[in-house]
Amino acid sequence: MTDKSIVVALDYDNKNDALTFIDKLDPEMCRLKIGKEMFTLFGPDLVKDIHSRNFDLFLDLKFHDIPNTVAKAVAAAADLGVWMTNVHASGGLAMMQAAKKALIPFGDDAPLLIAVTVLTSMSDEDLVLLGINVPAFEHVLRLAKLTHQAGLDGVVCSAQEAKLLKSSFGQDFTLVTPGIRPAGSDAGDQHRVMTPPQAIAAGSDYLVIGRPITQAADPLAALKAIYQSLHV
Numbered sequence: 001m002t003d004k005s006i007v008v009a010l011d012y013d014n015k016n017d018a019l020t021f022i023d024k025l026d027p028e029m030c031r032l033k034i035g036k037e038m039f040t041l042f043g044p045d046l047v048k049d050i051h052s053r054n055f056d057l058f059l060d061l062k063f064h065d066i067p068n069t070v071a072k073a074v075a076a077a078a079d080l081g082v083w084m085t086n087v088h089a090s091g092g093l094a095m096m097q098a099a100k101k102a103l104i105p106f107g108d109d110a111p112l113l114i115a116v117t118v119l120t121s122m123s124d125e126d127l128v129l130l131g132i133n134v135p136a137f138e139h140v141l142r143l144a145k146l147t148h149q150a151g152l153d154g155v156v157c158s159a160q161e162a163k164l165l166k167s168s169f170g171q172d173f174t175l176v177t178p179g180i181r182p183a184g185s186d187a188g189d190q191h192r193v194m195t196p197p198q199a200i201a202a203g204s205d206y207l208v209i210g211r212p213i214t215q216a217a218d219p220l221a222a223l224k225a226i227y228q229s230l231h232v
């Protein structure tokens with residue numbers, strides 16, 4: 001577990017609401033993530049707004065395209081100075097290798113590059129509909145193996161697979177786990193979920209948490225409660 005293992009997913013459709021919330025947060029207590037909604041609405045300016053407030057930012061655009069296109073997109077993310085960015089592992093080995101190669105010129109300033117395995121919203125039954133007739137954890141393991149082979153820093157998976165992946169690929173293989181739900185909170189569209197303390201105990205390095213914080217009546221109190229549950 002790192003000191004700042006909580007990554008708050010800022011899935012807001014209003015920039016002022018997001019910045020008002022961020023201004024209440026301490027960058028020593030969490031990192032932040034923006035994804036497809038906020039980046040499409042507010043673009044690189046929002047990245048600058050967040051960086052000016054001294055937060056580490058995960059740019060979650062889950063690139064999935066031909067190797068040349070993904071390599072250029074990942075380099076563009078690195079140009080923004082983000083802490084972490086991601087691609088879909090199902091884009092394949094050549095795509096991930098091209099993405100990794102595109103970061104070489106950035107040296108130590110390159111963002112962490114991770115690959116999404118099986119989305120945490122997907123169940124075993126959802127995979128069957130895609131023609132994938134193995135349990136989610138097995139498909140996650142396959143995609144993580146490919147990601148490891150491509151030399152990426154780690155994967156996005158559910159905390160339910162964390163123990164298996166740490167034992168397969170070692171402690172240095174970074175595990176970023178969404179689908180985090182404090183006990184008693186609504187799972188919503190997430191299927192493969194765990195509570196924050198369970199996820200850390202299973203080996204997650206970073207917990208991506210959105211609605212349990214941002215949709216809470218008091219988001220700051222919700223974040224602090226989760227933080228405290230990890231530091232008892």
Ligand SMILES: O=C(O)c1cc(=O)[nH]c(=O)n1[C@@H]1O[C@H](COP(=O)(O)O)[C@@H](O)[C@H]1O
Pocket residue numbers: 009011035060062086116118119120121156157178179180188190208209210211212
């Ligand atoms: O890459 C991601 O961040 C991601 C991968 C995944 O498998 N599942 C997943 O939920 N996410 C993101 O993590 C966040 C989870 O948000 P909540 O379900 O509101 O906690 C969302 O911003 C998702 O886009």
